[in-house]
Amino acid sequence: MIHEAELSPTPSPARWLEVDTVWGLAKLAGLRGAWSDLLEESNAGPFNAWEWLYPWCRRIGADRKPFVMQAKDRTGALVGLMPLGFEYQWVLGRPIRRLAFLGETHVGSDYLDIVARRGREEEVARLFAEALWELRDEWDVLDLSDLREDSVTVRVLRETFGKYRADLRMSTRYVCPYESLPKGESFDGFLKRTSRRDNFLRRKKWLEKQEGYRIEKTEAPGALAGPLTDFFRLHSMRWESDGGSQGIRGSGVESFHRDATQLLAEKGRLRMYTMKVGGQAVASVYGILHRDSFIYFQSGYDPAWRNRSVGLVLVGETFKDAIESGLSEYDFLRGTESYKSDWTTQQRRTVSMRVLAPGGGGEWLVRREEAMKQVREVAKRVLPQDMVERVRRLRRRLSAVRG
Known part of the structure; x- marks a missing residue:
């Protein structure tokens, strides 16, 4: 003790x-x-x-x-x-x-x-x-x-x-992808350096023609209730078909984020972005400001709008806002998902x-972890791939239920 x-x-x-x-x-x-x-x-x-x-x-x-x-x-x-x-x-x-x-x-x-x-x-x-x-x-x-x-x-x-x-x-x-935002560079100049320029502009043009299209940015501590509710709903919808989110699962984690976002907003370090069409939230980005960097923490979108690339457009708009705010870096944090590499050219580990x-007694803990890892590896080799994926989804759902 x-x-x-x-x-x-x-x-x-x-x-x-x-x-x-x-x-x-x-x-x-x-x-x-x-x-x-x-x-x-x-x-x-x-x-x-x-x-x-x-x-x-x-x-x-x-x-x-x-x-x-x-x-x-x-x-x-x-x-x-x-x-x-x-x-x-x-x-x-x-x-x-x-x-x-x-x-x-x-x-x-x-x-x-x-x-x-x-x-x-x-x-x-x-x-x-x-x-x-x-x-x-x-x-x-x-x-x-x-x-x-x-x-x-x-x-x-x-x-x-x-x-x-x-x-x-x-x-x-x-691996954490990120991008430097050179001082004085315009958003148009930045877009020309990415592989998403044409698709972003085309998708944004279509969305701007839709009734009630707008992007709301929320930073004030007293205005977070609605945007956070939209974020949790959209994040959950995005991952539902995969058995649930690995990043935000359970009521305890949601309570944590409600507390943390409030405290961060009080320090001027929070930016919540919500895309709405016809009064309905269809995409959301949860961002954190840290000195001269924008930290892309989490996101969500309505799968019914997937083919309209609402996630792509909203990420592009957060880059635009970061550049116009004079920030010098945009950090996607952990993960090598393809949508991150579309916007970035740099990585840190x-x-x-x-x-x-x-x-x-630390060696006993190490042995237990290694044994559990070996069991998982054997299961991956023995079970069909679709069965492995079903087990993963079940584990996510059970974890979310336990909170």
Whole structure:
């Protein structure tokens, strides 16, 4: 069992940083102001925001005990934090203590990382890495998922745990397509660089002739109820024939998004786009603003309008709005779906790091996961492809029912 006093404040002589920890949801709630200020002064990604991770803890990670490591300077100012949480997984009747990033499951949080003041990323990462090693008797598995491949944290943790000859395992996660939006380039100029220009213009022209066609952009916290309801309905309709969405499934995840979008909107970081024809919503995009980037998070559309390419047109309009807003990047996050490559020419990758504590029970968790993976692989080889797909759809539906 881990006790709050286990990690004593640890000074960093080079720059006089001190590390301590914040435990529990109530104390996490009190960090909002300092956390948000630090995020603005950092290069950390959008899903490291308090406005994302706090509702995740409330709605999805209720079984996790928040364990947020903080680095402070000699004045007490927050210089860095590492948002972690403890959970217990039972393997053969034995509790395995797993320490992982908050926000790691159910909601597609790419680019999880340490949040550190610009210019001090390496110093903060080394301080946290040493503190985690100091705590190695208190966890069995340290899982850090969906870090950017080029993150300073990845390099520092590899060096630190390598120095102690720890059992560290790296794995690739996702490819994230994105596109740079050069300053001064017009939307027409951008379109000429894509493979979708002609189809986009043709489909948009047809839609503009339809009665009641319009695109609504919602950013205000008090105006989200309708657009979110439309989004959930359209997202569900889009994935219904495939057994349900893997990205948004269950009432708990919907509750999380209602909380998170409200909090993000209060910070001016949310953009919901809804395409309507004849007063009916037919397509929706859920976007997040992060510094000078537009983050395409999720979308949905009415399958009855598939042949009219409403999804294509709405994505094009979000690019147009991003360019006209002066943003410099459009990020599709994880996934190599063809519609993303139609709009982008660049990619970045994410990785995960797993560390097994010496003498702990982490190896049992690894063995169980490997055994389950082998069972799935055998099933794929033995069962007909249509049966495999039916099993996948059934699992999605059962997961959605369980919420």
